[in-house]
Amino acid sequence: MTADGVRWGILATGGIAAAFTADLVDLPDAEVVAVASRSEESAQAFAERFGIERAYGDWRSLAEDGDVDVVYVATPHAAHRAAAGLCLEAGRHVLCEKPFTLNVREAGELVALAREHGRFLMEAMWMYCNPLIRRLKDLVDDGAIGEVRTVQADFGLAGPFPPAHRLRDPRQGGGALLDLGVYPVSFAQLLLGEPSDVTARAVLSPEGVDLQTAALLSWDSGALAAVHCSIVGGTGVTASVTGSAGRIDIPDGFFHPDRFVMHRDGKDPEEFAADPADGPRTTLRHEAREVMRALRAGETESPLVPLDGTLAVMRTLDAIRGRVGVIYPSETGDLTGEAALTPA
Numbered sequence: 001m002t003a004d005g006v007r008w009g010i011l012a013t014g015g016i017a018a019a020f021t022a023d024l025v026d027l028p029d030a031e032v033v034a035v036a037s038r039s040e041e042s043a044q045a046f047a048e049r050f051g052i053e054r055a056y057g058d059w060r061s062l063a064e065d066g067d068v069d070v071v072y073v074a075t076p077h078a079a080h081r082a083a084a085g086l087c088l089e090a091g092r093h094v095l096c097e098k099p100f101t102l103n104v105r106e107a108g109e110l111v112a113l114a115r116e117h118g119r120f121l122m123e124a125m126w127m128y129c130n131p132l133i134r135r136l137k138d139l140v141d142d143g144a145i146g147e148v149r150t151v152q153a154d155f156g157l158a159g160p161f162p163p164a165h166r167l168r169d170p171r172q173g174g175g176a177l178l179d180l181g182v183y184p185v186s187f188a189q190l191l192l193g194e195p196s197d198v199t200a201r202a203v204l205s206p207e208g209v210d211l212q213t214a215a216l217l218s219w220d221s222g223a224l225a226a227v228h229c230s231i232v233g234g235t236g237v238t239a240s241v242t243g244s245a246g247r248i249d250i251p252d253g254f255f256h257p258d259r260f261v262m263h264r265d266g267k268d269p270e271e272f273a274a275d276p277a278d279g280p281r282t283t284l285r286h287e288a289r290e291v292m293r294a295l296r297a298g299e300t301e302s303p304l305v306p307l308d309g310t311l312a313v314m315r316t317l318d319a320i321r322g323r324v325g326v327i328y329p330s331e332t333g334d335l336t337g338e339a340a341l342t343p344a
């Protein structure tokens with residue numbers, strides 16, 4: 001880090017990398033100094049687009065660039081383990097897109113690497129850094145709607161996606177669950193922690209990835225969560241949290257809301273709206289600011305997106321995939337958590 005700010009490297013040049021970089025360059029205390037892709041041409045075009053000084057046609061050169069403080073990993077998620085691991089081993093701090101990895105074994109390996117090298121590591125679960133989601137969690141934690149009884153959340157895209165698309169490609173970790181279902185699962189676990197039991201059903205594609213998945217998560221407290229994801233039907237992308245004394249509804253785009261409504265017994269509904277000063281609902285600047293805050297404080301993980309919480313979400317995603325029978329080519333004969341991954 002310099003007196004002027006935190007120096008970022010961007011690993012990958014796809015749509016989410018572009019969106020994140022566009023938000024970064026608007027932050028006065030962030031400096032994007034390098035970008036890497038497996039294609040030098042792609043890296044150079046990205047660098048020219050955002051005014052980045054250095055462009056690399058390989059990941060290692062970025063990982064070993066001593067002028068880079070933290071690397072944002074934005075590859076397809078099947079490559080997260082390799083890309084983030086390379087950066088951690090080279091001494092870089094890492095913000096890695098969600099889903100964190102393909103499975104909890106890979107996630108555990110990255111966490112172990114970060115702790116071994118004393119590096120900061122965080123999953124880019126921007127929902128957890130959203131000020132309105134943080135406000136919702138504070139209300140629930142403070143007992144505003146009583147004891148949580150149920151959580152419902154959905155995320156579906158209409159498609160259709162052709163078999164060659166990354167969402168249908170098993171080699172890239174395709175399917176609805178890892179790309180979209182990570183949000184409903186993470187939302188439920190933000191409020192309730194790791195579930196004690198998981199049941200699930202899915203419709204699979206000819207390639208063997210899930211086209212849509214529904215899961216029921218349960219906790220020893222008696223709480224339940226119903227979560228759903230789809231790449232064959234556009235859903236409302238809504239969420240609801242019901243407690244013993246009320247309910248909170250997020251009417252649309254629950255993972256980046258512009259408002260939510262709290263209903264409490266015997267009281268008028270209360271609407272909570274996003275602060276316009278926080279920027280558009282699609283902004284990724286909140287997670288970037290949290291990373292930079294943590295780095296300046298000398299922290300190796302964020303209290304908003306703790307690594308143990310990321311591992312817990314990955315265990316749930318593994319369990320759901322085990323129940324519905326989705327196994328990726330790189331996992332064959334090499335899965336952990338055999339009991340959790342045994343189909344019900």
